[in-house]
Amino acid sequence: MAKDKLTKIILEEKDIPTSWYNITPDLPEPLPPLLHPGTQEPTILPPPLFPSTLNDQEFSKERFIEIPEEIQQIYKMWRPSPLIRAFRLEQALGTPAAIYYKYEGVSPAGSHKLNTAVAQAYYNKKAGMKRLATETGAGQWGSALSLGCQFFGLECKVYMVKVSYNQKPYRRIMMETWGATVIPSPSTETNIGKQILEKDPNSPGSLGIAISEAVEDAFGRDDTCYSLGSVLNHVILHQSVIGLETVKQLEKADVEADIVVGCVGGGSNFGGLAVPFVQKKMKGKKIQIIAVEPTACPSMTKGPLAWDYGDVAGMAPIAKMFTLGHTFIPSPIHAGGLRYHGMSPLVSHMHKLGLIEARAVDQKSTFESAIKFARTEGIIPAPEPAHAIKVVIDEALKCKESGEKKTIVLGLSGHGHFDLSAYEQFLAGRLEADTYSEEKVKQSLAELPKVKYAG
Numbered sequence: 248m249a250k251d252k253l254t255k256i257i258l259e260e261k262d263i264p265t266s267w268y269n270i271t272p273d274l275p276e277p278l279p280p281l282l283h284p285g286t287q288e289p290t291i292l293p294p295p296l297f298p299s300t301l302n303d304q305e306f307s308k309e310r311f312i313e314i315p316e317e318i319q320q321i322y323k324m325w326r327p328s329p330l331i332r333a334f335r336l337e338q339a340l341g342t343p344a345a346i347y348y349k350y351e352g353v354s355p356a357g358s359h360k361l362n363t364a365v366a367q368a369y370y371n372k373k374a375g376m377k378r379l380a381t382e383t384g385a386g387q388w389g390s391a392l393s394l395g396c397q398f399f400g401l402e403c404k405v406y407m408v409k410v411s412y413n414q415k416p417y418r419r420i421m422m423e424t425w426g427a428t429v430i431p432s433p434s435t436e437t438n439i440g441k442q443i444l445e446k447d448p449n450s451p452g453s454l455g456i457a458i459s460e461a462v463e464d465a466f467g468r469d470d471t472c473y474s475l476g477s478v479l480n481h482v483i484l485h486q487s488v489i490g491l492e493t494v495k496q497l498e499k500a501d502v503e504a505d506i507v508v509g510c511v512g513g514g515s516n517f518g519g520l521a522v523p524f525v526q527k528k529m530k531g532k533k534i535q536i537i538a539v540e541p542t543a544c545p546s547m548t549k550g551p552l553a554w555d556y557g558d559v560a561g562m563a564p565i566a567k568m569f570t571l572g573h574t575f576i577p578s579p580i581h582a583g584g585l586r587y588h589g590m591s592p593l594v595s596h597m598h599k600l601g602l603i604e605a606r607a608v609d610q611k612s613t614f615e616s617a618i619k620f621a622r623t624e625g626i627i628p629a630p631e632p633a634h635a636i637k638v639v640i641d642e643a644l645k646c647k648e649s650g651e652k653k654t655i656v657l658g659l660s661g662h663g664h665f666d667l668s669a670y671e672q673f674l675a676g677r678l679e680a681d682t683y684s685e686e687k688v689k690q691s692l693a694e695l696p697k698v699k700y701a702g
């Protein structure tokens with residue numbers, strides 16, 4: 248069989264990368280610093296919140312960072328993840344394009360997030376921590392960190408965005424099964440939670456609010472660090488295993504990617520998949536790398552590149568990123584993992600440099616695409632990567648018109664087995680249209696910090 252006719256491109260255990268790839272030293276322009284929320288001077292990650300090892304990775308100038316043996320051992324439980332040729336989707340679309348998807352739903356937590364959860368739990372354990380506090384949107388990050396903590400004997404406290412807590416009880420049960428404590432955010436357990444509830448007792452919550460609560464929790468205790476499932480450089484670093492494996496798999500199939508597509512919430516699965524391809528692009532390869540976000544929370548397609556706080560309370564460092572303003576609360580779409588007001592500074596920077604592009608798609612066409620994917624390829628995608636599927640289908644249909652035989656690579660970041668109530672609503676024709684208010688964004692952008700830093 249010709250190599251480019253392979254359906255499932257599987258690597259062996261020995262092919263799992265032994266180092267993560269850090270793209271920052273390869274970028275033509277250095278990444279802007281993080282600024283302290285008080286002094287507005289360049290800062291590291293707040294030391295009481297993160298162990299020094301993760302801080303070092305955040306600002307590392309090393310191109311490759313070795314993956315510790317204990318982490319490699321755990322990765323072997325589900326890695327290398329498969330790269331699968333979507334023959335049946337191609338046929339259904341009648342496209343001459345070749346579509347491959349890198350499937351991260353094979354991890355026990357059901358998404359890519361376990362790649363960094365295991366690494367973060369490991370480094371926190373090494374640093375002597377007993378407990379981690381974190382936030383979760385749709386529940387994928389919370390469940391991944393719960394399992395990561397369980398592997399290394401750490402306690403885990405999860406502040407879960409209230410709208411998801413109510414929509415997705417099974418994620419909470421999953422976290423509790425893996426030993427975590429979960430509460431809906433905004434909660435009455437933190438000062439910021441109480442303040443928000445006073446202003447709006449019916450607040451659906453947001454990732455930004457939940458982050459503030461988890462940060463406040465970790466600040467208050469010596470035995471606790473904070474853990475972030477996306478946005479930061481060290482998270483994208485850990486996720487680079489996705490892209491590194493994909494590159495090897497495409498080589499094995501003897502094909503080259505023309506288009507790489509992933510969904511972006513905070514930017515980690517997309518970033519992890521994209522970085523080796525961005526490196527190829529910087530070396531002159533012609534590759535289109537597309538980040539897909541929801542029209543309900545369009546930080547890169549509608550927001551300015553600006554200095555903004557990472558969280559609602561303004562306790563997190565200030566980062567240069569595409570943002571809708573740290574007080575922006577997007578409508579409660581089902582892709583909870585894509586409801587972050589900003590974008591990873593690294594992904595933002597790559598966008599600014601023209602190395603990647605951004606598109607926004609709405610919830611309804613996202614679910615139509617998810618159904619098409621489920622009925623051809625079988626896998627029921629999470630609502631987040633369904634955004635990327637929509638763009639992959641659009642690109643494949645463009646190839647149908649032009650007759651181009653492009654190779655399209657999709658980052659399928661996780662399965663949607665815990666999102667079936669969203670599918671139920673869609674199938675019953677009850678999926679609410681998502682809304683986006685320019686007025687609300689204008690208001691939240693007016694609250695961007697006034698930053699004088701000009702370095």
Ligand SMILES: *Cc1c(COP(=O)(O)O)cnc(C)c1O
Pocket residue numbers: 358359360387388476477478510511512513514515516517584585629631632660661662
């Ligand atoms: C959390 C999540 C996302 C969004 O987060 P990123 O950091 O942008 O990757 C996307 N897909 C799945 C399955 C997720 O769990």
